[in-house]
Amino acid sequence: MQAKLEQRSFLLLLIVVTLLFLYLLKPFFGAVFWACVIGLLFHPLHQRLVKRWHGHENIAALATLTVCMALCILPAVFVITSFVQEGHALYERVQSGQFDPAAIMDKLRHSFPVVENVFSRLNIDLERIKTLATDAAVTSSRFLAQNAVQLGQGTLSFFASLALMIYLAFFLLRDGPQLVQLLVRALPLGDEREYQLFGKFAEVTRATVKGNLVVAAVQGGLGGLIFWALGIPGALLWGVVMMLLSLIPVVGASLIWGPVAIYLLAIGHWTQGIILIAFGALVIGLVDNILRPLLVGRDTKLPDYLVLLSTLGGFALFGINGFVIGPLIAALFIAFWQIFAEEFNPTTQPVDEQTLAEQGE
Incomplete structure (x- = not known):
């Protein structure tokens, strides 16, 4: 009876501590998740490099991460930066009136009167849609414009998360098979x-x-x-x-x-x-x-x-x-x-x- 109580108490505490640990990692979920993805995607390349360089795990992991940076991470950073800058330019066009969703809706109504008739039969208010389209354009473009400013302010945080992801990916590439074996040994699923x-x-x-x-x-x-x-x-x-x-x-x-x-x-x-x-x-x-x-x-x-x-x-x-x-x-x-x-x-x-x-x- 005492042994069973101790076992159940230990299992309960094990679950509580595990949940607390996962909650502790919640702010870094994105970095941890994509580090795991990098480890899985580039594991075959890492294994080939290990065989070629006769078991030098650290050098192979560094070389694999370099390839990952060149193929994936640096192009993604460039695209994100360009995207936010283009969004800022769109916001300026909306503010200056060069891009006017309401005018676009009016042109569509005049060019396709059949659509207006269908909407009328369905009791759909085109004026309401026009207002929503205008508000959506202003809101989305403002969001992108604000992110263009925050991109510079949040550079340190962004690169800290990026560095954490790369750091974790290094160990997942190097020690991935051993981690899988530990999980297999610990989990009670067979x-x-x-x-x-x-x-x-x-x-x-x-x-x-x-x-x-x-x-x-x-x-x-x-x-x-x-x-x-x-x-x-x-x-x-x-x-x-x-x-x-x-x-x-x-x-x-x-x-x-x-x-x-x-x-x-x-x-x-x-x-x-x-x-x-x-x-x-x-x-x-x-x-x-x-x-x-x-x-x-x-x-x-x-x-x-x-x-x-x-x-x-x-x-x-x-x-x-x-x-x-x-x-x-x-x-x-x-x-x-x-x-x-x-x-x-x-x-x-x-x-x-x-x-x-x-x-x-």
Whole structure:
């Protein structure tokens, strides 16, 4: 009786201390999370460098981080800085009246009277929509402009988080396999199940990050390029916005180039509007339809509808990190239930991941 009480007390304290430790790390969640992502993404490169340099773990980890900085971190910092500067310029255009959402809405009403009639039948107030569009443009552009000022003020904090992320990534690259072995030893789930779950975790994280970021970068780059070629102001700004929206499956970049194409048609720029529609549907849309299933759905073995729902849910709960965390939770959910079905209900035919993915397609 005494031994059982001591064991339960210890387990209770273990849970409390673990939760307190996780709460302690909450302010650094972003840095810790992306350090883990870097460790998973660049682990194969690190292992090749270790073999090539005969077991020099520290040198291999430093070389791997250098490659990561050159390929990912420095370009991301440049894009973020340029994006905020473009947002500040947009705010100035809104304030000076060069960019007037209300005037744009009026042009759309005159050019497409059918739309106004449909809205009237549906009891939708266009004046209210025009007011909301104006307020949204002012609010969003002001937000970007304020961040342009805060970027300089928050430089120390930003680079401190960046340094922490790189510091943690170094140890995760160097000591990752040993940490996995410690977790497998500590968790009471059974070694085989734990290795299966850790494998799924690594597989989904790599596929989601690589796939979504590649699709987003290609779509955002193509969108910004066509905006620049057509002479649309703020091509870099809208390219970055399209890149961020491309993280959302199905809709993505069309939320930007679609309304812009309609506006070009409304003001009589038929050639530009038709070119943008054709390029958006045939080129930008084709990238999403071809690359995302190949890079994300196939490797995560999740059906398209589950990728969409988990990504949207991840964005709602975790912000920008949700495009990785959402599909990861969905994949672990399926993995846990597959283990349960195979081990605790063996008479039931196990659900094959590939079959589930094919059904989703």
